[in-house]
Amino acid sequence: GTAPKSLPSYASWKDADSMIVHSANTIETKRTAFGSSVITPTNRLFVRNNVAPPTDASMMKEPDSWTLEVSGVAKPRSFTVAELKTLGLAAVPMVLQCSGNGRAWFPHKPSGTQWTVGAAGCVVFTGVPVKALLEAVGGMSEGMVYMTSTGGEPIPQGLDPNTIRVERSVPISAIEDAILAWEINGEALPLAHGGPLRIIVPGYTGVNSIKYIKQLAFTKEQSPAKIQQTSYRWTAVGEKPSPKDESIWELPVKSWINFPSDPEQTVAAGRVQISGIAMGGMTAAKSIEVSVNGGKDWQKAEFVGPDLGKYAWREFVFSADLAAGTHELACRATNEAGDTQPEARRENNRGYINNSWRDHMVSIKVA
Ligand code: MSS
Incomplete structure (x- = not known):
């Protein structure tokens, strides 16, 4: 095989043994490295950048002086992070999951990173509620239907900014639980995860939570940026992406087994604790x-550990007696809205939002 790539300098503090480095902009958590304590340690959390992150080290020297411009409101103005910290405080435990997590299982081999399960984690973000910010600026201007966030990556001269700018619009209903975050898992938000300041849109796919946010605008139209107009859409396989295709926004119900999941490992016959995570998407899991025979028969598994609210995932366990041989282990979650994880993925050109239980099944050797 090829030697593992090494961590890029901006993410050199990650736990190398827990990560799969696909590229300098795409770093995945190993399936065996999630642990079973609900929260994903920050040094094991995946990283995904659409364009290289800012390299300006001074940005992180005085994170409190980073500025955010707010528009599409009664009183447009800019805020430093220090000022934002005076407006309110909320902590949101939530699943951060890349739109492309699970892409590796799409049979048409979509372009993009071949993530399996590790472009996701459950973390706690802390910051100011967008609603508190809105109060401070006299509310939204009339007729606004989207919240549009712009990333702070420098745009090289001579290029059409719309082809590069990382700018995403989400429906205005997302303001309900959205925060502007400066902290993750009790530590200052590192650049790799969007420090000094990041918008967090709980329940939505990762791309909608813009890092190093420079502008927050309430708008009538969706962003003209390519990443909004034609990328991250439910485009049919083989079709050209169109702004008419449905946008990739909300996450669906999903689960997967983390232990046992290592195909290289042989599990001892007898009693086995099968464990993993389950998430509900926009409502709680x-x-x-769990099935130990490839989805033929299903039995109820138990949630374990703390319930951190509807946007977080839950740990689960199922005790099984496994005889020597090969076993196909699967799991299937249902959320509060009554949606059950489907057997089949929803096909789409770029391989987004795979929540097929069959694709996430693991084949285990027991001896
Ligand atoms: N932001 C910015 N600014 N830039 C970029 O690139 N990316 C996305 C988000 N945000 C970006 C941003 C994506 S795409 C994702 S996932 C996320 O982010 C991730 O995160 P982390 O922290 O993990 O890295 Mo897919 O849907």
Whole structure:
């Protein structure tokens, strides 16, 4: 095989043994490295950048002086992070999951990083609620339907900014739980995860949570940036992407087994604790089932550990007696809205939002 790539300098503090470095902009958590304590340690959390992150080291020297420009409101103005810290405080435990997590299983081999399960993590972001910010600026201007966030990457001269700018619009309903975050898992938000300041849109796919945010605008139209107009859409396989295709926004119900999941490992016959995570998407995970025969029969598994609210994932466990041989282990979650994780993925050109339980199944050797 090829030697593992090494961590890029901006993410050199990651736990190398827990990560798969696909490229300098795409770093995945190993399936065996999630642990079973609900929260994903920051040094094991995946990283995904659409364009190289800013390299200006001074940005992180005085994170409190980073500025955010707010528009599409009664009183447009800019805020430093220090000023934002005076407006309110909220902590949001939530799943951060890349739109492309699970892409590796799409049979048409979509272009993009071949993530399996590790472009996701459950973390706590802390910051100011967007609603508190809105109060401070006299509310939104009339007729606004999107919240549009712009990343702070420098745009090289001579290029059409719309082809590079990382700018995403989400429906205005997302302001309900959105925050502007400066902290993750109790530590200052590092550049790799969007420091000094990042918008967090709980329940939405990762791309909608813009890092090193420079502008927050309430708008009538979706961003004209390519990343909004034609990327991250439910485009049919083989079709040209169109702004008419549905946008990739909300996450669906999903689960997967983390232990045992290593195909290289042989599990001892007898009693085995099968464990993993389950998430509900826009509502809480309500129940979880496990199958030890490739999805023929299902049995209820138990949630374990703390319930951190509807946007977080839950740990689950299922005790099984496994005889020597090969076993196909699967799991299937149901959320509070009544949606059950489907057997089949929803096909789409770029391989987004794979929540197929069959694709996430693991084949285990027991001896
Ligand atoms: N932001 C910015 N500014 N830039 C970029 O590139 N990316 C996205 C988000 N945000 C970006 C941003 C994506 S795409 C994702 S996932 C996320 O981010 C990730 O995160 P982390 O922290 O993990 O790195 Mo897919 O849907």
